[in-house]
Amino acid sequence: MNPMQRTPAKIVRLGALVTLLACMAAETQAQRGRARGRGQPQAPATPPPAPEPKEPASVERWTAIVGGEVHVGDGRVLRGGTVLIGDDKVHAVGHDLEIPAGATVLRADGKVVTPGYVAVRAQGIGLPASVTGELKDAANPFDPAIKRALAAGITSYLYWSGSGQATPGGTTALVKLAWGDLAGMVRQGQCAYSMRTPLSATEWRRLRELVGQAKEHKAKTEAAAAAPSPAPAATPGRGGGPPGERGRGAPGQRPSPSAPPAGTAELLRIMRGEARLWVNPSATPTDGGRGRGGGSDDRDGIRQALQIAELLGVGIVLDDPVTAWCLADQIAATGSLVVLNPRNTTPPDPTDPEQTGANIAAARILDEAGVPVAVTCPSGRFGGAQVGTGGIMGSDLNTPQVDAAFAVRGGMDPRRALRSLTLDAARAAGVERIVGSLEPGKDADVLILDGDPLSYRTFVETALVNGKVVYEKDKEPYYQHLNR
Amino acid sequence: MMRSLCVAAALAALSVPSSAQAPATSARGLAIRNARVLPISGPPIERATVLVRNGKIERVSSDIAVPPGYEVVDAAGGTLMPGAVLAYGHTGLGAGGAREERPNQFTRGGGRGRRGRGAPSPQGGAENESGELALDRLYARQEVFQELLRDGVTTIGVAPTGTGLPGQGGVVRPAGDDVAAMTVVRSAFLAIAPVNDTRTKTLIQRALDDGKRNLDRRRRRGPEQRSEGGRAEGTPPAEQKPAEKPAENPGEKPPEKPAENAPEARGGDAAQGPRGGQQQQEPDPAAEAIMQLLEGKTRAFVQIDSAAQMLHWDEVSKNHSFPTVFVARRHASQGSQGFFDVVLDHIKRRKAIVLLTPELSTIPNTEYQVNMPARLHAAGIEIGFLLADRGRALSAARTQLMELVRAGLPADVALRGITLTPARALGIDGTIGSIEPGKTANLLLWSGDPLDPLAKLQRVWLEGNEVEADPR
Numbered sequence: 004m005n006p007m008q009r010t011p012a013k014i015v016r017l018g019a020l021v022t023l024l025a026c027m028a029a030e031t032q033a034q035r036g037r038a039r040g041r042g043q044p045q046a047p048a049t050p051p052p053a054p055e056p057k058e059p060a061s062v063e064r065w066t067a068i069v070g071g072e073v074h075v076g077d078g079r080v081l082r083g084g085t086v087l088i089g090d091d092k093v094h095a096v097g098h099d100l101e102i103p104a105g106a107t108v109l110r111a112d113g114k115v116v117t118p119g120y121v122a123v124r125a126q127g128i129g130l131p132a133s134v135t136g137e138l139k140d141a142a143n144p145f146d147p148a149i150k151r152a153l154a155a156g157i158t159s160y161l162y163w164s165g166s167g168q169a170t171p172g173g174t175t176a177l178v179k180l181a182w183g184d185l186a187g188m189v190r191q192g193q194c195a196y197s198m199r200t201p202l203s204a205t206e207w208r209r210l211r212e213l214v215g216q217a218k219e220h221k222a223k224t225e226a227a228a229a230a231p232s233p234a235p236a237a238t239p240g241r242g243g244g245p246p247g248e249r250g251r252g253a254p255g256q257r258p259s260p261s262a263p264p265a266g267t268a269e270l271l272r273i274m275r276g277e278a279r280l281w282v283n284p285s286a287t288p289t290d291g292g293r294g295r296g297g298g299s300d301d302r303d304g305i306r307q308a309l310q311i312a313e314l315l316g317v318g319i320v321l322d323d324p325v326t327a328w329c330l331a332d333q334i335a336a337t338g339s340l341v342v343l344n345p346r347n348t349t350p351p352d353p354t355d356p357e358q359t360g361a362n363i364a365a366a367r368i369l370d371e372a373g374v375p376v377a378v379t380c381p382s383g384r385f386g387g388a389q390v391g392t393g394g395i396m397g398s399d400l401n402t403p404q405v406d407a408a409f410a411v412r413g414g415m416d417p418r419r420a421l422r423s424l425t426l427d428a429a430r431a432a433g434v435e436r437i438v439g440s441l442e443p444g445k446d447a448d449v450l451i452l453d454g455d456p457l458s459y460r461t462f463v464e465t466a467l468v469n470g471k472v473v474y475e476k477d478k479e480p481y482y483q484h485l486n487r
Numbered sequence: 488m489m490r491s492l493c494v495a496a497a498l499a500a501l502s503v504p505s506s507a508q509a510p511a512t513s514a515r516g517l518a519i520r521n522a523r524v525l526p527i528s529g530p531p532i533e534r535a536t537v538l539v540r541n542g543k544i545e546r547v548s549s550d551i552a553v554p555p556g557y558e559v560v561d562a563a564g565g566t567l568m569p570g571a572v573l574a575y576g577h578t579g580l581g582a583g584g585a586r587e588e589r590p591n592q593f594t595r596g597g598g599r600g601r602r603g604r605g606a607p608s609p610q611g612g613a614e615n616e617s618g619e620l621a622l623d624r625l626y627a628r629q630e631v632f633q634e635l636l637r638d639g640v641t642t643i644g645v646a647p648t649g650t651g652l653p654g655q656g657g658v659v660r661p662a663g664d665d666v667a668a669m670t671v672v673r674s675a676f677l678a679i680a681p682v683n684d685t686r687t688k689t690l691i692q693r694a695l696d697d698g699k700r701n702l703d704r705r706r707r708r709g710p711e712q713r714s715e716g717g718r719a720e721g722t723p724p725a726e727q728k729p730a731e732k733p734a735e736n737p738g739e740k741p742p743e744k745p746a747e748n749a750p751e752a753r754g755g756d757a758a759q760g761p762r763g764g765q766q767q768q769e770p771d772p773a774a775e776a777i778m779q780l781l782e783g784k785t786r787a788f789v790q791i792d793s794a795a796q797m798l799h800w801d802e803v804s805k806n807h808s809f810p811t812v813f814v815a816r817r818h819a820s821q822g823s824q825g826f827f828d829v830v831l832d833h834i835k836r837r838k839a840i841v842l843l844t845p846e847l848s849t850i851p852n853t854e855y856q857v858n859m860p861a862r863l864h865a866a867g868i869e870i871g872f873l874l875a876d877r878g879r880a881l882s883a884a885r886t887q888l889m890e891l892v893r894a895g896l897p898a899d900v901a902l903r904g905i906t907l908t909p910a911r912a913l914g915i916d917g918t919i920g921s922i923e924p925g926k927t928a929n930l931l932l933w934s935g936d937p938l939d940p941l942a943k944l945q946r947v948w949l950e951g952n953e954v955e956a957d958p959r
Contacts, residue, residue: 140688140799145793145823186802
């Protein structure tokens with residue numbers, strides 16, 4: 004990479020952004036991308052600010068994690084800092100915070116305190132693979148896989164069931180690993196949709212049409228909202244199933260002016276920043292009579308995904324791409340993110356220059372180009388990029404920090420690597436307002452680690468989800484026998 | 488076709504001996520002497536005499552003379568205990584009574600229902616069947632009853648099959664030529680079989696909420712109609728005194744009917760008939776059953792196998808309180824949903840009896856076992872055991888109980904768990920489940936202690952009549 008490209012244009016927008024450092028970091032990357040890109044709008048890279056912390060008077064239960072090396076998740080590290088938790092939310096982070104009387108104090112001297120890891124794609128943890136009806140009605144808050152995931156530092160994950168094809172689809176939810184707390188598990192529904200590329204010419208035309216309709220509708224509703232008459236705001240369903248069927252069907256029913264055109268509900272939510280679009284760029288068959296299969300050249304798929312991002316005006320998430328590192332600048336220019344596993348490497352084909360393969364430096368190259376990277380575990384079979392519960396005793400669950408460490412091995416800055424498990428993972432999941440860092444107002448999902456977050460020797464000592472201790476190493480069977 | 492099949496089956500069943508029918512000894516009186524008696528309701532009595540007359544236990548004591556005319560059974564060296572109670576099963580429903588397949592039928596048929604309404608289920612699925620009686624689907628002449636009786640099971644709770652709100656369970660004795668002769672209690676409990684999905688949870692929650700609304704409405708009207716105004720409107724149903732109920736119902740019902748037409752016209756009343764407001768409403772038996780439950784006049788048998796299911800059940804039933812018995816038929820294999828010991832306080836809060844299979848539970852992914860019945864008992868929860876609803880239920884359970892006792896469950900709890908506790912759960916402990924004067928003479932004579940592996944079942948009496956025992 005050209006070192007000139009690393010020059011951060013950090014300070015430019017800082018004055019405009021009032022509060023949060025998460026916003027700042029995101030903005031930084033948008034700026035980086037813009038510096039070299041085609042000047043596309045950077046809508047998604049700016050996450051809306053986290054909700055304000057509760058009024059101290061309304062807090063019923065205080066918890067304070069005191070004395071640790073606090074990795075806030077936005078880049079700040081506070082030695083001997085305090086994380087003050089009011090009920091289920093982070094209330095404040097800093098030095099010398101006043102701890103309210105009656106607070107539960109967790110000492111973390113000599114320990115490392117980080118946000119809980121967000122697994123951007125997981126299955127089999129507290130929920131069945133497919134659910135009819137609402138997710139929360141099928142949740143199992145006593146699933147042993149929850150404890151195993153907590154032991155690995157995962158405090159929440161993005162649940163996937165089904166997926167979109169040529170248009171966004173699939174059922175998703177942010178699931179908190181709130182052991183024993185049925186109501187605390189399904190945190191937010193439909194924070195992401197998925198689709199695949201490359202699209203055929205017909206599929207591409209259809210998508211353009213839908214996006215056109217969606218934009219028209221968006222402009223109309225925004226104009227109506229701006230008008231003084233109180234127009235009913237279109238609020239697609241948050242918690243339940245996909246809102247896509249909302250406008251469809253029911254011919255006898257006159258569609259209300261705020262009902263989106265058929266098939267555009269998902270697109271509208273993506274464009275409004277309410278949900279993230281994941282695109283899985285599959286490799287184009289390139290055998291050309293040479294008798295080889297698909298190969299690993301997914302550049303066409305990536306380019307089309309970036310076209311979709313430009314069409315929508317928001318960055319997308321590239322799901323487990325192979326050649327993304329070759330297109331890092333182009334990806335950065337659209338404000339898109341990449342989900343990958345640094346251990347998923349494929350060798351280049353010396354006889355075919357198109358087959359660039361993927362290497363361990365991919366995460367670093369993307370990160371330096373300003374592309375946020377979310378790291379996942381490899382799933383049971385090679386090449387996957389999701390957290391499974393397979394392997395011996397769910398061993399696939401055990402390695403988030405090791406996977407991030409592989410990105411460091413490829414040259415990534417360790418703090419950025421920790422971010423790839425926390426804040427950037429939350430951004431990929433479309434839930435950066437809720438989880439991913441220890442900023443005030445966010446869910447209190449906190450880990451107390453007994454060492455460097457990315458070391459293979461490090462264990463989770465205590466994990467909190469929604470402000471409650473849900474895992475303690477010396478009380479659970481998994482690692483209690485391992486003392487350092 | 489169906490009819491001829493039934494007739495053929497009935498003829499075949501006639502050959503099954505129904506020995507308990509013959510009133511051989513009941514008039515004459517029976518004295519069982521020198522047995523070690525386990526009354527269950529109290530400490531064991533050594534070398535006791537049990538007098539039985541007219542199917543009832545007359546006296547139990549170690550120092551009574553046998554009155555003249557009594558048939559004397561010398562049971563020296565043997566142990567006498569009450570007959571076993573199979574509290575919850577689908578015994579006898581197999582021949583045409585089982586409804587396990589019904590959800591599929593409904594899925595195909597969409598929202599069609601008998602009453603065309605019930606709870607409007609999101610996926611056109613299950614509906615509130617609480618008006619159905621399991622005993623209406625029972626077929627009497629089945630060998631399984633003879634088998635169970637020979638094995639020492641003298642009382643059988645029959646629960647409807649299905650999920651959600653499948654109906655009301657009854658109690659039968661395992662003898663008799665037709666259901667009427669077998670019936671002990673036609674409706675002993677309301678079966679609730681929750682499933683962790685939105686459809687079933689919504690069904691149950693709506694039924695309970697509608698029932699409560701109807702009750703409130705009925706009660707609000709009640710005081711003015713009866714012009715006594717004795718009871719406050721908000722009195723929870725569980726606090727009503729039993730004596731009050733029979734008195735208030737006849738006086739309350741007639742006047743309320745016309746009054747309830749108003750809400751019915753608005754279509755908001757689950758207790759209303761489906762045929763609309765034009766017609767005088769005929770109370771929906773399903774809704775009526777739910778109201779009976781909420782008033783505390785009947786009890787719910789709720790199938791819960793795991794801690795996760797308990798939390799889901801809490802969500803569904805959080806606004807209501809009613810007498811509850813938890814039935815755990817698969818608890819031992821549900822470790823991946825959490826064992827009961829993590830929700831002990833939920834069980835205690837409901838003061839519920841837990842009926843569970845006599846099994847050790849295996850911790851998931853390990854070979855370690857835990858004795859959940861012993862843990863529940865140690866936590867102060869009343870536990871009883873579920874017997875299999877076929878074949879040699881008691882023989883099988885006996886082996887399992889021995890294992891539980893070996894693993895720390897007190898022996899008296901094990902034996903009470905197959906006799907008095909299930910009888911209490913069914914609400915028939917006034918007559919069944921222990922050896923006390925006045926109670927039904929369902930007696931088992933063992934060659935030794937019932938929890939001794941070498942002991943054999945020697946004799947079985949059902950209501951004072953000896954039946955053939957299966958010594959295995």
